[in-house]
Each structure stands twice: as structure tokens, then as C-alpha cells.
Amino acid sequence: MTHASFFVSRRTLLAGLGGLTLAGTWPRRATAARKTMTLRAALAPIMLRAGAEPVTRPALLWTDTAPLQRGDELTVRFENALQQPALMTFRGLDGAAAAEPLVARRPVPPGGTDEFALTLRSAGTLLADIRLGADSSGAPMPVLPLVVQDDRPLQVDGDEVVLIKDARLGPNGQPLAPGTDAGDAEWFYTINGKPSVDIALRANGRFRLRFINGCQRNVIAVRIDDHDVRVIGLDGQSAEPFLARGGTLVLTPGGRVDALIDATRPPGSTSAMTLLDGGKPVPLGRLVTSSEPPLRAAALPPPTALPDNGLPAQLPLGSALRVELPLGALTPGQLDWFAPDTFTPASGPAFQAKRSRTVVLALANRGSQPMVFHLHGHHFRLLDRLDDGWKPFWLDTIAIDAGQTQRIAFAAEHPGLWLMEAFAAKWSAPRLVRSYLVT
Template sequence: MKPGIFDPTRRELLAGLGAGLSAGLGASAAGLITGGAGPLVTAQLALQARPATLALRPGQPPTSIWELAAVSHIGDVRLRRGDRCEVVFRNDLPVPLAPVWYGLSGGAPADPLRGRAPAPPAAVETSIISIPNAGTLLADFRLFEDGLKQPARPLPIIAAETGPVAVDRDEVLLIEEWRLQPDSTAVPPGQDPKDAKPLYTINGQTSFELSALAGQRLRLRIINGSQRSVLAIKLENHEVNVMALDGQPAEPFPARNGALVLAPGARADAFVDTATSAAFLLHDGKEARKVGQLTVSGTLERRVPLLPPQPLPANDLPEKLDLKGALRFDVALGAADAGWIRPASFSTASTAAFRAKAGRTVVLALKNAAPATTVFHLHGQPFRLLDKLDDGWKPYWLDTLAIEPGQTQRIAFAATSPGRWLIESVATDWAAPRLVRWYGVE
């Protein structure tokens, strides 16, 4: 995808789960924290799948939705790199569900589609996850969208660096996409939207406002939480320095025209030094619209001027990849004869997309023969986007990539996380089905 912007042709608390769950979480974690059976647990997280509402149209009733909520936290969920986190998940929705983690390379429990059954309605399940890297993560139910009765909100999760980062504020901006019918009911992704109109929110608000002092350095964790659309977001009259993509530190670079282009599920950490009040503009490939406002008043007095942004601490990913000795595979995205299948019918008894020995470099040629832009997501390990000549890579890591019609993009990754991992493919059309395959690292 071109780096250009606005191109119309492109695209509470544990008690909230009830005294029984709270007591169960406290007892089980206490044994681990105090050195009982099993390794040390350093964090706890209680998640709940539940019904909710959002006020999406003034003067009309709130829209019914579903959501993945962190009832153990007030505000953002903030863990730390190196944590071993006990996760208690309660499903208070009428279909089987389980959180699927994006950006948690090698640290997540087994994805529900590759051996771990989703939690049935009213069930409570406990798992342990490791947080090997700092970064901006996302958990949601998108692998279960064939069974969703309502659109489901994802949950941003921050894995903080172990040392300080030179910013004044750290803010999450979750962009979400809705398809609303005239009566304000919302159409779940994967279904024909018919006459439903698109609507976008930031942090659940149709008109988001972020207040700041002039001269503050903000770390904006911008997440495209939409299910289908490639979106571009721009903060007018400000330089936006990209510091991380898909949860992995990047060599800092300025966003072109102050704007970021993100595929569905992609994340970008950006540093912004506030100057004046400005609008947040969103472009969905068809039109630009104002979705929020940065309101600047007053000035932060500093004894020492701000220095240029320094790279974020590294996540111990390999500095180099052995492209000459890499295993190479062609992957046709979404092709019916290539083994892609809807998640509800998936089984690891199906043929693997490819297999690799642990420690090898893998290069994938991702071909999109579809007439629409298609989004690819790799579970298990981040990847580098290769240059067109296949002789180097872009200075950042990704786990999600949008590929334009008729194009082939090549990616490379180090197969460092053994196991069976999912790959996803979905066209950027609201009614398009989400498709999955698996690959193995042995």
C-alpha cells in the first residue's frame, strides 16, 4: 500500500464478575504469587464477554452491542513486559466465545481454533499468558464473528516497557467502525449491511476530544479496531512521529502529512508534541470526516527543551534475517482451492499452509488475486515487509498487512515460536467472510 494519505481509491473491578469469581481468582493467584505450585504470577486480569450499548446517534435509542470488557481494571488495561498474567474469562453472552490476542507473539494460550475450545455461555475459564514484549496489544472475538448476534467491541491492552519512556502522557485511541441501519441497530461484520450506513468512533465516542497543554509530548496508541476497513487518521497541523507498529518498536520516522494508514487490527504508537488545537480526520478511502479534536490550552513550562524522539526499547527481535537461506512459500490469499476456510469449520486436521523448523527464516509471497484489498494477519510471530527487490526490509515489524488487488507482497519472519499458528485473510468488504488456515513451527 502506498504511504500516501486520503487517496479515495485505497483503501468493575473483579467484583463485577461476582463474589465467586473474585474469590476464585484471588485464591488461585495467591497460591501462585506466594510460591505455590506453578511459576510465579505477577499480574491478574479479569475479562468478561457481555452485552452493552453505545450512543451512536443523537436523539435515538442507544445501539445494542457486545463487548470484551476488563472488569478488573478502571481505565486502560496496563500490564508490563515480563509479566506472567493469570486471566479469568467469563462468558455472559449466549454463544461460545474466547478472547483472541493480537500482538502477543508466542505468549498467548492456544488459539481457540487450534485445540482450546471456546467458553460456553455462563462459563468461567482461567489461563496463564506470558508478556514477552512491550507494545500495544488487542484482544477480541473476531474469529467468532460467524456466530455473533451483535458487533463486538475489542479490548486494547498495553504491555508497558520495564523502563521509563520520555513522554508526558500515554493515551489509547481505539477507532471502531459500525454499520447502522435506520433504526440504529448495528449489523455485525460478515453480514450484508444492505442500507446500513458507516459510522466511526474513537474510544466509543462519535465526537472524541483530547485535552492537552501546549508543549506536551503525547504517546498516542492508535488502533484500527474496525473489522474490515483500511483507515487513515490524521492530526492536522502536527508532526506525527511513528515509534512502533503492531506492538513492535520501529526506527522513528515521520508519518507522511501527519497521517497514519492502518489495516483492520493494526496498531501504531506515535509521538506528538502538542502545539495548537487541531482536528482528528479519518478517511475510509471514500471521504474524509472529522472524528475528534485535540484541544490545547495553556502551556507546559519546561526547564529543559524536548529532545527529538528516541527509539523505544527493543523487544529482542533478531536484527537480521537470513533471506538467502530462507524457506520460501507462496500463499494465495482467500483462494477457495488453497485451503482457506471459515473459522466455524476450521480444524488443524486440514492441510497446513506451510511448515518450518524452529530457528529458520521464512519468506512468504502473499498474492491477492481478489478484486478488493485483502488483509492478512499472521499469528505467532511478527514479520518484516520486504523491499520489492527482496534484498532488504522496511525498518519496522508488523503482524497485519493490507494487500491491494492483483498485488503480491513478500514478508519474512524468524520462526522462533514453536506450535501450530493461525493465519487470517479477509477482504475489505463488510459482508466478506473471515477465512483462516494454519502453519506449523516444529
């Protein structure tokens, strides 16, 4: 039965995020493949509303088509064809010190290039992101999904990225940059670069949909009617499969959710996909079950978990380094948060940890707006409220409601200086950074 349309509050969206031996080795092929990937930032047209004229905004393009696989040794070439500097960030790629923005990599000037090498340690849904430091760019900067396949791929009949972005148009009809006051500017969402899409299914097939929140600041949810939605991965890491409550997936900005859909609806049927952001529900598109004969006589059995990427099975919390990080309203303890264009590695880390030690961060939101926190270099566990266990999945980004504290834990396995990002879930909020050091 189709769910009736309803409003979801911002607090409900944030609550949905929580409802969900140190370093092992990560499997690799006997011989790692060496590949080159070229990413190009350039202006491109996008249609924000059906039948309307496209608007021009920055886009990020992958100009190489070779598939990526865990264990690949990758040379990344970034070309900036925009009229303002751009800084590349990779979300979901732990331990990539050579790619760390503002530490190993600096913004690339207009017409410039940058090149560096890294190893694809993990299989999963990654994200190339040039939004860091873009608040003063004059236009919203883009993201680009990167899919890294595993040596033992999951049995599916289709695998599709579902990228959701937002835009706010000023009086001149051009997209506004985040970090600025948008007033009553028009707000649009796109899905895979269009106002809406139909995603084709086939009866008794199994389909992997990689949902990505490419919005600038917004925490969103996507509700899928008439289907069981089984989560198998979060933020590029595998999760023990579980059913999303009410077919609804909650995504932080930059967050990724890999979901399996078993097409059990009759051939020719359609099911709505709806975006929820705390306001009026926004139609995104439909799942359309083909009228072709079923792919098999019956649906596949429940899936097993994806192969893990070698993250630790246990985190010894008793001996952990514990650090409180205030977020939100500016206090004397927060004066070390910097705008990206004023940060330098010499600014000093918020904390430092010995390699292989567990770190517990208490993220205390003292502001009046929900805050989004993104950790570079490592994935983390979301701890239970009583600090006596953790949720059965890994994350690299989390949202914390106003006045709330969330505790996260990670194994400090990758030496180096790494960034942390924080910003309010509000279009006009500035993006801020700090660093931490693993020795």
C-alpha cells in the same frame, strides 16, 4: 496550516502501508510478577451519533485494574456473558501457544468461562479480540486494548489509547454482524466509544497516542492537522522513530500505531483529527492545547527508539523457506482456507518450518478486493519489492491490494501450530483461517 479536506482512495490507503542474528533474548525483571486478569464479554450501550439514543452491542471489559508490565506471568480468565459463543484472541503477543485460538482454546459458550496462563514477552500496545468466528453471531464483536509497559518507560506527559470502531445499523436500528450483506445500512465510526472526542495537550509537552483500528473489515487512515506525528511503534513492536507523511497514519483492521505528538501549537489552539476510508472524510475529534502555562520552556528533543522486544536484527533470506499463499479469488490452491467454525488442528498446515529458520511468504491477492492478512504467533518484516531488504519495522497484519503481491519474512522461533487469518476489506467478506507449523 490546516490541511484542506480531501478524498483518499483505497489504493492510496494501502500504498501508505508500504511507505512506512536470529532470536535475541528479551529483557525481563529479576523477578517476574504473577498477576490475574479477568476479561468479560457482555452487552453494553454505545452512542453512535451525538444526541441519539444509545444502541446495545457486545463489549469487552477488563475487570482487573492492575497495570501490565513486560515479563509478567499472567493468568487470564475469560467470562462470556453474551448469548452466543465467543473466542478470545490476543494480537501482538508472540509465542503464546496456550492462548492460540482454535488450537489450544475453543469458543466459550454463553455463560461459560475459560482460564489459561501466558507470559507477557513484549511491551507495547496489544489487543484482546473476540471477532474470530463471530461472523454468524448476529452482532459485531468487540476488541479491548491492553497496554504492556516497559521497564524503561518513555518520557511522556500523557499516554492515551485512541480506539476507533465502526458499526452498521440495520432497518431495526441494531448493529449488523460483519460477513453479511449490509446493503445500504447506515455506517458509523466511534472513537473511544463516542462519536467524537477532544484530546487534551499542554504546550511543550510530549504525548503518546496509541491508535488502534478496531473496525471489523475496514482499512482506515487518521490525519492529524498542524502537528508533526512521529511513529514509534507498530502492531505492538518498537520502530525507529519516523515522521508520518502529512500527519497521516494508516491502520489495518486490528492494527496499532503508537505515535508521539509534541504540543508546539499556541495555548488554546485546536487541531482536527479526520478519518479517511476511501470515501468522504469523517471528523473524529480534536487535539486541544490547554490555555495553561507550558509544561517546560521548550519542546523536548527528538525521541530515541523504544527498547526492542528481542526480535532478530537480521533475517537470512538466502536460506529462507519460501511459500506462496494465494489470497482473494478462490482457486484450487485455496481450498484449504476454512471458516473458523469448520477449522480443526487436523485440517493440516499450509506449510511447516524448522525452528529458527526464516520463512518468506509471498501473499498474492488474486481477487478483486483488497485483502487483509494477519499472522498469529510471530511478527514479520515487510520485504522491499526487489526482495533485497525490508522495512524498518515489524507488523502482525498487512493489507494487499487487488492483483498485487507482498512478501513478508519472519523468524520461526516459537514451536507449535499457529493460525493465519485472511479476509477481504469489505463488510460482507467472510473471515477465513489456515494454519502453519513450527517444529
